[in-house]
Amino acid sequence: MIEFTAAPATLPPGDRVYAIGDIHGCLDRLVALHEMIAEDIAERPAERSILVHLGDYVDRGADSAQVIDWLINQPPVPADEIVNLMGNHEHMMLAAVVGIDKEAASQWLVNGGADSLLSWGISRTVPPAEWAARIPRPHLFFLRDLKISRRVGPYLFVHAGVRPGIPLDQQSRQDMLWIREPFLSSKADHGAVVVHGHTPKREPIVLPNRIAIDTGAVLGGALTCVVLEEDKLGFLQA
Numbered sequence: 001m002i003e004f005t006a007a008p009a010t011l012p013p014g015d016r017v018y019a020i021g022d023i024h025g026c027l028d029r030l031v032a033l034h035e036m037i038a039e040d041i042a043e044r045p046a047e048r049s050i051l052v053h054l055g056d057y058v059d060r061g062a063d064s065a066q067v068i069d070w071l072i073n074q075p076p077v078p079a080d081e082i083v084n085l086m087g088n089h090e091h092m093m094l095a096a097v098v099g100i101d102k103e104a105a106s107q108w109l110v111n112g113g114a115d116s117l118l119s120w121g122i123s124r125t126v127p128p129a130e131w132a133a134r135i136p137r138p139h140l141f142f143l144r145d146l147k148i149s150r151r152v153g154p155y156l157f158v159h160a161g162v163r164p165g166i167p168l169d170q171q172s173r174q175d176m177l178w179i180r181e182p183f184l185s186s187k188a189d190h191g192a193v194v195v196h197g198h199t200p201k202r203e204p205i206v207l208p209n210r211i212a213i214d215t216g217a218v219l220g221g222a223l224t225c226v227v228l229e230e231d232k233l234g235f236l237q238a
Contacts, residue, residue, distance in 0.1 A: 025061020
């Protein structure tokens, strides 16, 4: 049973959003969390339920390929809409694999890309020019088609955050995928409550202007889902 507390904003009546933080190849935790969400929807039907994944599906964990396969084949969550956002690790991977950029390939490998390659059965001795041919095309299409942000009522869902003082419709892709400071220390009203991952903490953080839900699943922490409805929020963790 979810324990709800006051949220920093109010969703339209009938709407419920489930948002999941950084996954990083932790398939078992993701499957368990999806089962919890499906059970919650079955027990407490909503007029409209939306499931948002905040990106960073790949790297560092053992099952990056399997996570993407699971998401492509539609997890058994009876949500009305499933939104898959891009994280900075997908951004790095695309630059390395599709862009065949030597510098990007090196950056990706040292940031967990080697673990991802192994999940596709590719050793790090395989040249970058051959990576794309060895990764299933549906997986590459999935990565290419990821969205950068999703607005639902007073909430903006994005991987990393936004740059304070810049209107939401003028935010750069780079910031939304990569920013930490000055976003994390900002107390500014961003024009929406920003729900994000990217920067791991032991516990979720709820502030008037942002909700942070990367709790370091790949580092031994939990995989966290924030549940938003009406003027309240709660958490599910696996």
